Amino acid sequence: MPDERVYPEDVAGEFPRPPTEFTDREDREIEVRAWREHHDADSEAFEALVEMYVDFDPADRAQGVPPVGETRVRDWLENLLEQDGFDVLAWHGEDVVGHGTLVPDDETTFELAIFVHQDYQGAGIGTELIEALLGYGQEHGAEYVWLTVERWNRPAVALYEKVGFETASAESFEMEMAIRLS
Amino acid sequence: MKVLLGMGGAEDSLDALEETVTRAAAAGDELTIGIVENPESDRTPEQLVAAANAELEAVGLDADVRQLSGDPGSSLVQVAESEAFDQIVLGGGQRSPMGKIRLGQIAEFVLLNSHVSVKLVR
Numbered sequence: 001m002p003d004e005r006v007y008p009e010d011v012a013g014e015f016p017r018p019p020t021e022f023t024d025r026e027d028r029e030i031e032v033r034a035w036r037e038h039h040d041a042d043s044e045a046f047e048a049l050v051e052m053y054v055d056f057d058p059a060d061r062a063q064g065v066p067p068v069g070e071t072r073v074r075d076w077l078e079n080l081l082e083q084d085g086f087d088v089l090a091w092h093g094e095d096v097v098g099h100g101t102l103v104p105d106d107e108t109t110f111e112l113a114i115f116v117h118q119d120y121q122g123a124g125i126g127t128e129l130i131e132a133l134l135g136y137g138q139e140h141g142a143e144y145v146w147l148t149v150e151r152w153n154r155p156a157v158a159l160y161e162k163v164g165f166e167t168a169s170a171e172s173f174e175m176e177m178a179i180r181l182s
Numbered sequence: 183m184k185v186l187l188g189m190g191g192a193e194d195s196l197d198a199l200e201e202t203v204t205r206a207a208a209a210g211d212e213l214t215i216g217i218v219e220n221p222e223s224d225r226t227p228e229q230l231v232a233a234a235n236a237e238l239e240a241v242g243l244d245a246d247v248r249q250l251s252g253d254p255g256s257s258l259v260q261v262a263e264s265e266a267f268d269q270i271v272l273g274g275g276q277r278s279p280m281g282k283i284r285l286g287q288i289a290e291f292v293l294l295n296s297h298v299s300v301k302l303v304r
Contacts, residue, residue, distance in 0.1 A: 062282065063278075063282035063283045063284065064277075064281070064282060064283040065280070065281045065282055067281075076281055079281065080280060080281065083279060101280060103278075103279040103280040104279070105279060111278055111279050111280050113280050113282070148278065148282055148284065171287075172284065172285070172287070172290060173285060173290055174284065
């Protein structure tokens with residue numbers, strides 16, 4: 001169910017379902033995979049994800065996430081995974097270099113966030129990551145997806161607009177954007 | 183220090199209440215608690231007055247607890263400026279399902295419009 005937020009009238013097209021593979025602009029082979037199996041806090045993927053966030057540039061934080069320091073990163077991720085949403089990870093070899101998450105408000109409405117490690121930004125990974133995440137959501141019945149973004153963060157706003165998000169509310173310090181998936 | 187705590191009734195304003203009363207008791211602040219009408223809150227002003235009084239009693243502190251009418255942000259700013267407060271204290275925002283902090287509308291208004299220093303409690 002949508003809340004007071006304004007969603008676009010038009011339904012977005014079909015997004016690619018993960019897994020997807022591509023070569024980024026720095027010639028690196030990247031694979032985006034849904035994190036289905038062992039979607040929990042004692043898997044190898046979890047440890048690789050913790051590693052990415054512990055090394056995350058604090059200047060790239062948004063509205064307090066990811067938190068700084070390994071203990072807080074683990075607490076935050078464990079809490080995130082307990083909510084049983086949908087997650088995709090961008091892999092470069094053994095390393096997680098990007099993470100996209102859909103956290104449920106209810107069965108059809110989700111909050112979205114994506115994070116790309118600073119060494120992998122500006123190489124087209126964010127676009128592939130968010131498209132695979134939205135495809136994964138579509139596959140599992142997500143209808144409404146929203147996010148918040150600091151309004152000065154133009155690269156992020158441009159990325160969200162490119163895949164079809166529209167401004168849902170601009171009254172606060174941070175902007176709310178939304179997309180309709182089905 | 184003369185401190186005005188603004189409470190609208192969201193969860194973060196209860197955290198701010200606890201922190202501010204504890205600090206006022208330790209530092210000898212002259213505390214006033216302004217209860218405002220927050221349309222985003224589930225708690226009534228009467229419940230907030232009761233919560234404030236309970237917190238004050240627990241530490242044995244005397245403070246002025248009042249209900250402010252009208253627009254919540256502007257009534258807090260007006261009281262703080264006209265009565266020469268040193269500081270306004272507010273809750274530091276709520277977390278979204280995925281953990282992002284979002285400031286409440288009252289905090290945003292007060293931050294932008296107040297000439298008195300503002301403290302947000304996390």
